[in-house]
Amino acid sequence: MAKDRGPMTEAMYYILLALCQPRHGYAIMAAIEEISRGRVVMGPGTLYGVLNRLEKEKLIQLEEDDGRRKTYSITAMGRLALEDEYQRLTALVKDGKGLVEEEGEE
């Protein structure tokens, strides 16, 4: 991993997920809504800011820019970061599974 930046924000995580396929701006927003089953709605400001940052950190790359729309896709480094985060989140859920779900059933 490039650097130890700490946990990924939700916005970053979902954008990386969406960019496992090359997509442009609004397609990313639609994909995120679909992937999260309507739970996560991303605003243009958040999307714009995170896309710029992810590109700077080389987790995504610009595939094409036709002047009106920019299409991005995830990089190899991005995939690694995504996998790391996924492992981390899975561990969180797994550790809590026994305790949290038991409480819920009471």
Added chain:
Amino acid sequence: MTAKNNLRKIWWFDEWQVEEIESWLGDMAARGWHFFRRGLLTAVFTRGGPEQVRYRCEIAKKSSPDFQDRVEFYRQGGWEYVASDGHLQIFRAPGDSAIPEIHTDPQEQAGTLRPLFWTCLRRLGAALLLLAAVFLPYSLLYGNYLTGLVLRGSVADCALIILMASILVWTGLGVLAVFQKAKDLRQGLPLEHKKKYSKVLVSRPAFLLAVVLVFLFIAANLVVQVSEQKFILPLPQGDLPVVRIADLAPEAPLYPAEAAEKLDTALNIYWTESSLLVPKQWNSTEYAGLLTEVVPFDTLLVTSCYEARNNWLAARLAAGLVDYAPGRDIYGYDGRKLLKTESAFAALWKYHNGNFHEIIAQEGKYVYHVYYQGRVPEDTLLELIKAKLESLENQLPLGRDGA
């Protein structure tokens, strides 16, 4: 002319008052006035129907190369660019539509506050420099800004300092506000888009009015000061608070006024001054003796008598003068140290070198600062100062105005 369809209102908000701006613009739109341009100090609205509109301030630089990209991106998302206010880019979208907010992730939004924070910090720095600049003249004048302020600071000066301090507080509040906002965002608290702004619309104009009044007051004071006659030549007769050569050595001939030209200095002058904390100040300089080229005088007596508002101020003034007094360099020697001595005065500092003496005496709310070069013994001089002090304290008529 579309003038009748346009409304101009003064823009009272600071850049960091993002929530208040958004709230105000939204309320104006609800009343049928739609914001479309920022003037020099104003916001310009155009008449339309009352609508529910969401205005949002984005922190970004208009001059950055990707700004047009961003505007287009937001437009595709339903947010229309309206105008800029410094670092703030203002966008609008219909209030009751399903269009998502520009920022849906508070933590990400916290990162965008950085340029705003630096702007506010720079303004705080400027305010500090401004305050220092106001203090600097007192420092230069008196080497010790507190002494300078005490002796020269009029009400107008104090008002100016309070004004500068207010600006400092104001800019400081801005820095704190941005800091707090970023902190709240990082903890997941989104901005409060309907924040109340009525306080700003009242307090800002009030502050501006206060500023104008202070400056008018200062200007009026300056006019009065310039027209006051300060220097009285030659020394008037009568019993004055200052210690005179006539009191010490009556037979010593004072230099005539014509001699002043030859020596290129002011001789035998008396003047009064006043400040807020030291309302009565009497000063005199006297030279006496034989006029020769080699030794221009053999008796020198420079007195300053200060009446402060209270004993505490007088004690502080005396201590300040001990540390630094203007004219000390003129009358001699570097590295001179006044020594505090037990005496009949509340506080007394003395220095002597041969025939040259410097004395600072404080009693009650009065301070005497005397430079003396001459053959009269120091004790005589001290007794004379004591006598003058007693007269002052007992409010005996001393012909203060030099009648």
